[in-house]
Structures are given as C-alpha cells and as structure tokens.
Amino acid sequence: MQVSYPGVYIQEIPSGVRTITGVPTSITAFVGRASAGPENDPVVINSWADFERRFGGLAVDCTMSYAVRDFYTNDGSQAVIVRVAPADAESARITLGEGSPSDALILEASSPGEWGNRLSAWVDHPADGTGSPETQQFNLFVEFKVSDDPESEEVRLEQFLNVSVDPDDPRYVPRVLEHQSTLVIVPPGSPEVPSVRPPSNVSYSSPGHRQTIDRQRASGGRDGGDLADTDITGDEDRKTGIYALLKTDLFNLLCIPPPVRGRPGDPHTATSADVYQRALKLCVDRRAFLIVDPDPLWGENTDTAVPSAITGRDALGLAGQAARNGAIYFPCVREVDPLRDSQVYSFVPCGLVAGIMTRTDNNRGVWKAPAGLDAALNGVQGLQVNLNDLENGQLNRLGINCLRSFPVNGRVVWGARTLRGADQAADEYKYVPVRRLALYIEESLYRGTQWTVFEPNDEPLWAQIRLNVGAFMQNLFRQGAFQGRSPREAYLVKCDAETTTQNDINLGIVNVLVGFAPLKPAEFVIIRIQQLAGQVQA
Numbered sequence: 042m043q044v045s046y047p048g049v050y051i052q053e054i055p056s057g058v059r060t061i062t063g064v065p066t067s068i069t070a071f072v073g074r075a076s077a078g079p080e081n082d083p084v085v086i087n088s089w090a091d092f093e094r095r096f097g098g099l100a101v102d103c104t105m106s107y108a109v110r111d112f113y114t115n116d117g118s119q120a121v122i123v124r125v126a127p128a129d130a131e132s133a134r135i136t137l138g139e140g141s142p143s144d145a146l147i148l149e150a151s152s153p154g155e156w157g158n159r160l161s162a163w164v165d166h167p168a169d170g171t172g173s174p175e176t177q178q179f180n181l182f183v184e185f186k187v188s189d190d191p192e193s194e195e196v197r198l199e200q201f202l203n204v205s206v207d208p209d210d211p212r213y214v215p216r217v218l219e220h221q222s223t224l225v226i227v228p229p230g231s232p233e234v235p236s237v238r239p240p241s242n243v244s245y246s247s248p249g250h251r252q253t254i255d256r257q258r259a260s261g262g263r264d265g266g267d268l269a270d271t272d273i274t275g276d277e278d279r280k281t282g283i284y285a286l287l288k289t290d291l292f293n294l295l296c297i298p299p300p301v302r303g304r305p306g307d308p309h310t311a312t313s314a315d316v317y318q319r320a321l322k323l324c325v326d327r328r329a330f331l332i333v334d335p336d337p338l339w340g341e342n343t344d345t346a347v348p349s350a351i352t353g354r355d356a357l358g359l360a361g362q363a364a365r366n367g368a369i370y371f372p373c374v375r376e377v378d379p380l381r382d383s384q385v386y387s388f389v390p391c392g393l394v395a396g397i398m399t400r401t402d403n404n405r406g407v408w409k410a411p412a413g414l415d416a417a418l419n420g421v422q423g424l425q426v427n428l429n430d431l432e433n434g435q436l437n438r439l440g441i442n443c444l445r446s447f448p449v450n451g452r453v454v455w456g457a458r459t460l461r462g463a464d465q466a467a468d469e470y471k472y473v474p475v476r477r478l479a480l481y482i483e484e485s486l487y488r489g490t491q492w493t494v495f496e497p498n499d500e501p502l503w504a505q506i507r508l509n510v511g512a513f514m515q516n517l518f519r520q521g522a523f524q525g526r527s528p529r530e531a532y533l534v535k536c537d538a539e540t541t542t543q544n545d546i547n548l549g550i551v552n553v554l555v556g557f558a559p560l561k562p563a564e565f566v567i568i569r570i571q572q573l574a575g576q577v578q579a
Contacts, residue, residue: 057501057504057505057508057509058508058509058512059489059492059505059509060489060509060512061485061486061489061490061509061510061512061513062485062489063481063485063513064291064481064484064485064488065119065291065293066293066402066407066477066481067117067118067119067293067294067395067398067399067402067403067407068119068120068121068291068292068293068294069112069117069119069120069121069292069293069294069295069296069395069399070083070120070121070122070123070286070289070292070294070295070296070329071105071108071109071112071120071121071122071123071296071297071298071392072105072123072125072273072282072283072285072286072295072296072297072320073103073104073105073108073123073124073125073268073273073297073298073300074100074102074103074104074105074124074125074126074268074300075096075097075100075103075105075106075122075124076096076097076098076100076103076106076154076155076156076264077095077096077097077152077154077156078095078096078097078122078124078152079095079124079151079152080124080125080126080152080153081123081124081125081275081280081281081282081285082123082124082285082288083121083122083123083285083286083288083289084096084121084122084123084124085119085120085121085122085289086119086120086121086122087118087119087120088113089109089110089113092106092109092110092113092120092122095122095223096122096124097156099379099380100380101302101378101380101381102264102301102302104298104299104300104301104302104388104389105122105124105298107298107376107378107388107392108296108298108388108389108391108392109122109392110392110420111376111388111390111392111393111396111420112296112392112393112395112396112399113396114393114396114419114420115392115393115395115396115397115399115400115418115419115420116396116397116399116400116403116419117392117395117396117399118399118403121286121289121292123282123283123285123286124152125268125272125273125275125281125282126152126153126154126264126265126268126272127264127265127266127267127268127269127272128265128269128272129263129265129266130153130154130263130264130265131153131261131262131263131265132149132150132151132152132153132154132157132261132262133149133150133155133156133157133158133160133259133260133261133262134147134148134149134150134157134228134259134260134261135147135148135149135160135161135162135225135257135258135259136257137162137163137164137257146164146206146214146227147227147228148160148162148183148218148225148226148227148259149225149226149227149228150224150225150259150262151222151223151224151225151226153262153263153264153265154262154263154264155262155263155264156262157259157261157262158258158259158260158261158262159185159186159187159189159259160183160184160185160186160224160225160258160259161183161184161186161256161257161258161259162181162182162183162184162225162256162257162259163182163255163256163257164179164180164181164182165179165180165182166178166179166180178203178204178205178210178212179203179204179205180200180201180202180203180204181200181201181204181214182198182199182200182201183198183199183200183201183222183224183225184196184197184198184199184256185197185198185199185224197224199221199222199223199224199225201214201217201218201221201222204217214227215227267300267301268300268301269300270300270313270315270316272300273297273300273312273316274315274316274319283295283297283316283319283320283323284323286323286327291484292327292329293329293330293477293480294329294330294331294332294395294398295320295323295324295329295330295331295332296332296334296391296392296395297312297316297317297320297334297391298312298334298389298391298392299311299312299334299337299389300312302386310336310337310338311334311335311336311337311338312334314356314357314358314359317331317333317357317359317367318357318358318359321359321363321364321366321367322363324366324367325363325366328480328483328484328487329366329480330366330367330368330473330476330477330480331366331367331368332367332368332370332391332394332395333357333359333367333368333369333370333391333460334369334370334373334389334390334391335350335353335369335370335371335372335373335389335390336353337373337387337389337425339353339371339372340371340372340373340387340425340426341425343426346372346425346426346428346432347428347432347435347436350371350372350436350441351435351436351439351441354369354439354440354441357369359460360460362461364459364460364461365459365460365461365468365470365476366459366476366480367459367460368440368442368457368458368459368460368462368473369440369441369442369460370390370391370394370441370442370443370444370454370456371426371436371441371442371443371444372424372425372426372428372443372444373387373388373389373390373424373425374387374388374389374390374393374418374421374423374424374425374444374452375387375388375421375422375423375424375425376388376420376421376422377422385422385423387425390418390444393418393419393420393421394411394454396419397411397416397417397418397454398411398477400416401415401416406520406521406522407474407477407478407481407522408474408475408478408521408522408523408559408560409474410457410472410473410474410562411454411457411473411474412442412453412454412455412456412457412473412562413453413454413455414447414450414453416453416454417450417451417452417453418444418451418452418453418454421452423446423452424444424445424446424452427445427446428443428445433445433455433456436456437456437458438463438464439463439464440458440459440460440461440462440463440466441456441458442454442455442456442457442458442473443455443456457472457473457474457562457564458471458472458473459471459472459473459476471561472561472562472564474559474560474561474562475559475560475561478522478557478559479559482514482517482555482557485513486510486513486555489509489510489513490506490509490510490553493505493506493551498541498546498549498550498551499546500537500538502551503536503537503541503551506534506536506551506553507534507535507536507537510534510536510553510555511534514528514531514532514534514555514557515528515532517532517557518531518532521560522557522560523557523558523559523560524558524559524560525558530558531557531558532555532556532557532558533554533555533556534553534554534555535553535554535555536551536552536553536554540552540553540554
C-alpha cells in the first residue's frame with residue numbers, strides 16, 4: 042500500500058484459509074445399450090424419470106436399463122449414462138417436400154434406433170400481416186410418440202417458428218435444430234431446400250393463410266444386432282464407448298452390464314474380461330471404483346456355482362495393484378420383468394450394489410462398508426444361488442463378495458472386499474470402504490489444492506497447505522472416518538523443509554505428505570463364552 046497523506050489507512054489481509062470441499066462419493070456411470078438417447082455422449086440424470094425421458098426407459102434387450110432401474114430402486118441419486126450402439130444401427134429419417142431428394146428437407150433422428158420411427162414432422166408457411174407470402178421463413182413441427190403401444194396417445198411436440206434454409210439467416214434451420222431439438226437434426230451435407238419455401242405463384246387470400254407440407258412419418262430407424270466388445274470399449278482418441286466418460290467432470294462408480302440379455306450358453310451374456318480390464322484402467326486413471334458383475338452362467342447349476350465363480354473370477358484377469366479399484370459381487374439376482382408378463386428372470390447386481398453404496402454413503406459415510414443387514418437389496422425376488430456359510434467363507438477369502446438371503450432380514454450384501462481382498466494378497470486396500478475413502482481424499486485434495494500451482498514455494502505456502510489440508514482431515518476425523526482417540530492418532534499432514542528439499546524447490550516441486558488411519562470393517566465378530574464354576578475358595 043502506498044501512503045501519501047497523514048491519516049488512517051485500511052488494508053484487508055488475506056487469512057490464508059482456502060476451504061477444501063469434499064467431492065461427491067457415489068456418482069455412478071453406466072455404459073451400455075438403451076432404446077433411445079444420445080450416443081457416446083455422457084448425460085447426467087438424477088432420477089428414473091430422467092432416464093425414461095432421455096433414454097426410453099426399460100427395454101427388453103437393453104440390460105443397462107434394468108441396472109439403472111435397480112440403482113434408483115435402491116436409493117441411487119446421480120448417474121452418468123453413456124449409451125453405446127452397435128455399428129449396424131441406423132437413424133430414422135423424414136423427408137419434407139416434393140420432387141427429388143435433393144429438393145427436400147431431410148430430418149434425421151438425433152440418435153440411431155427404432156425409436157426414431159415414431160417421429161413425424163410437418164411444415165407450414167405463415168403469411169405476413171398484409172397477406173403476402175413469407176418466402177424465406179417457415180414453421181417446423183416435430184412430434185414423437187412416446188410409447189410404441191398403439192393404444193397410447195402420449196406425444197412430445199417440438200416446434201420451431203420462423204426458421205429458414207438460408208445459411209445467412211439467424212434462424213437457419215440446421216443451427217436451430219442443433220441447439221434446441223432433442224429429437225432431430227439436419228444431417229451434414231444437406232443442400233438448400235427450395236421446396237420448403239412457398240412457391241412464388243402462391244397468392245395468399247388473407248393474413249394467416251398457409252401453404253402446408255403435410256405430416257410425414259420417419260422410417261429407416263434400426264437398433265442393429267448385438268453389442269460387440271469394441272462397441273463398449275470404444276476408442277480413447279475419439280472418446281467413444283467407456284472413454285466417453287473422459288468428457289465428464291467426475292464419476293465415482295462404474296457399472297457395465299452385459300451386452301445382451303441372458304441366453305443359455307451364449308458367451309455374450311456376461312461382460313468380457315477385455316472390457317473389464319480396460320474399464321479398470323480407466324477407473325484407476327479417474328480415481329473411480331469398478332463394480333464387476335458375475336457371469337450368469339456361474340450360477341446356473343447350484344452344485345457347481347462356487348467352483349464356477351472361483352474359476353470365472355480368475356479368468357477375468359483383474360489382478361495387480363489396479364484391482365484395488367474394483368470389487369466383484371456374486372451371485373446374480375432374481376427380479377420381476379414387467380416387459381415379459383411379470384415373470385422372474387436373472388439380472389446382474391451392479392445397479393443394486395451401486396444404489397446400496399449411495400445409500401450407505403448418504404446415511405453413514407464413504408468409510409462405512411456397503412454391506413451388512415442395513416444393505417438390503419430392494420426390488421429383488423430372490424437370488425440365483427442361495428449360498429450357505431461354508432460356501433460364503435470359501436468365496437470371501439478369495440475376494441468375492443457374496444449376496445446372501447437370511448430369514449427375517451431378507452437379501453443383503455454380505456461382503457466388502459476389493460479384487461485385491463484375497464487373504465493371500467495381503468493388500469493394504471483389502472476392503473472396499475478403505476479404498477473408496479482413499480479415493481475420496483485423493484480427489485478432494487487434488488481439486489482443493491489447485492490454487493497452490495505457481496505460488497512462491499516457501500514456508501508461507503507450506504503453512505497454508507498444512508492449514509487447509511489439516512482442516513479438511515480434521516473435519517473427517519470429527520465425523521468418525523478414522524481410527525484413534527485424537528487427531529494425532531488419526532491423521533497427519535506434513536509439508537515443510539523435510540518433505541520439500543532445496544533441490545525440489547529448484548525443480549518447482551512442493552511435496553505434501555498426508556496419512557490417515559482407516560477404519561476397517563468388523564468382518565469377523567468373535568464372542569467368547571465361558572461357564573463360571575461359582576465362588577470356590579482355595
């Protein structure tokens with residue numbers, strides 16, 4: 042501050058407090074097939090109604106739709122949906138206008154699939170106030186029949202007034218549809234469309250008289266065949282498939298339901314090992330957690346279910362330190378399918394488990410294991426295999442989390458180990474809540490310390506880092522996230538001349554050491570009972 046005259050000067054001094062806010066812990070990403078919706082573009086939804094509106098709701102051949110339904114049935118909150126479609130899927134088209142195709146306005150459904158065949162569109166041309174024709178502008182109406190049920194009359198209508206086929210017009214129809222329509226686009230390369238304009242020899246007898254192009258229905262939409270692994274994995278450079286999640290800011294859990302519904306003996310009824318391996322690497326890069334589904338074939342034969350699960354888990358090849366960021370749950374669940382006369386079928390449990398993780402995070406915190414009697418499976422009629430205690434113990438020590446059915450308490454999640462949770466691995470991130478807490482702390486500190494970049498690398502900066510990171514860790518300690526009776530026993534934050542040497546300073550590096558003592562679940566509760574002999578005097 043420059044002083045120039047005698048008097049009192051007021052100066053505000055920054056406190057150095059930059060509050061670190063914890064990130065969400067249970068934003069769940071789903072990658073798979075849907076009957077409608079944008080392709081290879083992550084869309085955030087907050088309810089099952091959002092999914093029905095944007096992606097068409099339940100569909101028999103879309104396993105992802107059932108997983109999302111299970112997620113919201115079990116108290117899920119925010120989800121990120123990535124719709125993928127097979128390579129031979131096609132978008133429906135509507136031709137508006139007379140004459141050759143080059144003289145017509147072509148509208149294309151915003152995404153491939155048979156849903157586009159329920160679209161229709163029409164055009165009218167308003168007259169101006171004097172009754173003269175408006176030769177450049179027209180009104181476009183697009184209607185979508187929400188249900189393919191012939192008796193349903195529910196429709197969605199989009200209307201675009203005073204649009205034009207003139208590229209210099211602010212209301213140029215391709216640009217208007219690109220920014221305002223969720224149903225149709227003008228495909229790239231479409232020519233100018235003279236026939237959309239009123240013919241020059243039309244005489245408007247009165248204001249409001251219209252020259253109309255009648256309603257035209259869409260056709261050519263096709264869902265395509267079964268999804269291939271390449272459709273799901275996509276391309277990292279083009280950000281398609283699972284890599285479309287690189288476009289989103291944050292997700293914490295990842296679910297990849299099987300590409301097709303269960304068909305006995307069909308290898309495509311389970312998500313492949315290659316897809317899971319690529320997805321696990323993506324989760325490590327994005328500090329997310331992968332929920333791995335069992336192959337429905339593992340539980341088809343009750344007598345061989347446990348050996349099949351052990352062999353199948355090993356065949357997935359999800360090992361090494363990356364496996365800390367994933368967990369597998371067995372067996373599949375039995376649920377009512379309203380699209381097949383309310384018959385009971387087997388479904389993978391990833392959506393259920395993700396919903397239970399959300400419920401546990403909201404009620405108790407990310408440090409609480411998403412398992413136990415409170416981790417009830419809602420909307421489930423039964424389990425594909427009812428495991429007993431010995432079978433549960435055999436799978437648990439190999440890092441396979443079991444879904445169990447108990448009298449009175451019903452069906453619950455009864456395991457909380459990561460894919461590195463096998464006893465033989467002896468990994469420090471053996472348990473799901475410990476790993477997810479670490480990921481939560483890492484992501485929160487990563488986002489909450491961005492302000493330190495390019496700050497002067499000396500003790501004032503280090504003190505600010507200790508203050509702000511310490512405040513964040515203290516808040517977690519007060520919520521019960523760590524072991525220990527005092528902050529000293531629960532966590533440490535170190536950033537000083539010991540962690541950052543002069544050579545580090547010369548290289549522009551500041552090192553921060555953050556440690557915490559995690560709470561580990563009481564997986565085995567041992568009650569010792571002894572019979573007392575009474576008061577015997579020696």
